[in-house]
Amino acid sequence: MEKIPILRMGEFLLVTIQIDMHDQLALKLQDDLSNAIQKNATKGVLIDISSLEMVDSFIGRMVADISGMGRILGAETILVGMQPAVAITLVELGLSLPGVATALNVERGMALLRRKIDADGADVVAH
Amino acid sequence: MADATMSNVLKKSGKEIQANWSRDLAAAQASSKGRISAAELEQQAAEFIKLLTVASEHAKSSDISAPEFKAIREFLEGVSRSRVAQGFSSEETASFIFSVKKPFFAALRTDAGKDADALADQVWRATELLDALGLHTIKVYQKSREDVINRQQREMLELSTPVVKLWDGILALPMIGTLDSARTQVVMENLLQKVVETGAQIAILDITGVPTVDTLVAQHLLKTVTALRLMGAECIISGVRPQIAQTIVHLGVDLQGVTTKANLADALALALKRTGSTSLRS
Secondary structure (H helix, E strand, C coil), rough: CCCEEEECCCCCEEEECCCCCCCCHHHHHHHHHHHHHHHHHHEEEEEECCCCCCHHHHHHHHHHHHHHHHHHHEEEEEEEEHHHHHHHHHHHHCCCCCEEECCCCCHHHHHHHHHHHHHHHHHHHHH | CCCCHHHHHHHHHHHHHHHHHHHHHHHHHHHHCCCCCCHHHHHHHHHHHHHHHHHHCCCCCCCCCCCCHHHHHHHHHHHHHHHHCCCHHHHHHHHHCCCCCEEEEEEEEHHHHHHHHHHHHHHHHHHHHHHHHHHHHHHHHHHHHHHHHHHHHHHHCCCCCCCCEEEEEEECCCCCCCHHHHHHHHHHHHHHHHHHHHHHCCCEEEEECCCCCCCHHHEEEEEEEHHHHCCCCCCEEEECCCCCCHHHHHHCCCCCCCEEEHHHHHHHHHHHHHHHHHHHHC
């Protein structure tokens, strides 16, 4: 069965969705990712959807759920590389994904993630 | 049913019909304000008569969609298109064809002599044919006009949505004119595509040129802002005029979470500050 790979990069996890997601796959990803975050004590998750060209409302919600889940598990989650067509579709579907952090590409996403985690770390030191 | 009489008459007195027709056309042409030369008109008239003679000789019926009429149809299409380009009205274009009736019927009458039945029959056939040809000309005329309108509409759509790069990582989109769904769609697609191409972090939507903002327009703006955010870019709306600010508040449109500025300069200053600070940090 096809599977979406979850790559570990230090304290970050990188999920690259390179195929068109179907519902089963999205549910499986949600499961795998939450387990991986738990197992690796991950601080940040980067979900790259730059190859995703089609979304429906279910996948849109799934993406939002996955990033919400990451946050609850204590990992900053950033959605990167959304295609214009996908963004337009999601907006038309009424899914504005509030609270989901986004970035234009993996590089920017990584920088943003670092910044966020640094900011959190600084807070701890300050207190 | 071969139009034997009709083609005979055309063959026999084609020259005469053409001469009379050209004279009528020349008289009418005085009002065309020099958009078309007399020589050109005469040449078109001669060509029409020639093609009509050939067509009526071979035609089995007066159905102008038949292959025998292909040449004359194409000729009329050409005439019609050039009339559109020259700025003629549909009436003037149609009367080019219909004005052949008078000299043509006169020729038919001479040919029929005292035979009223045959004359009536011939006139009816000729009328049927010429009417069909005239209508075809008008159809093409209208189509050409529609093409012109469509082209202009497309051009306007493209013209009105330029995406400008203001600074490294900052794009601006000055919007001019009323925003409707179709336009917003184009604007949104253009902008998002440009954001992907340039990797811009901030896009400024300048609505100085948008005359009114109602709930629908605000909705469209919000959609664009949301789509940009989803792609990981920020959006600032600038050029909000006092009246528009009032309308937005009165309408109860929620623009919370959207950065708005009164003018483009302020928006650019803010954008520079934001990009500047991020590049310093990373």
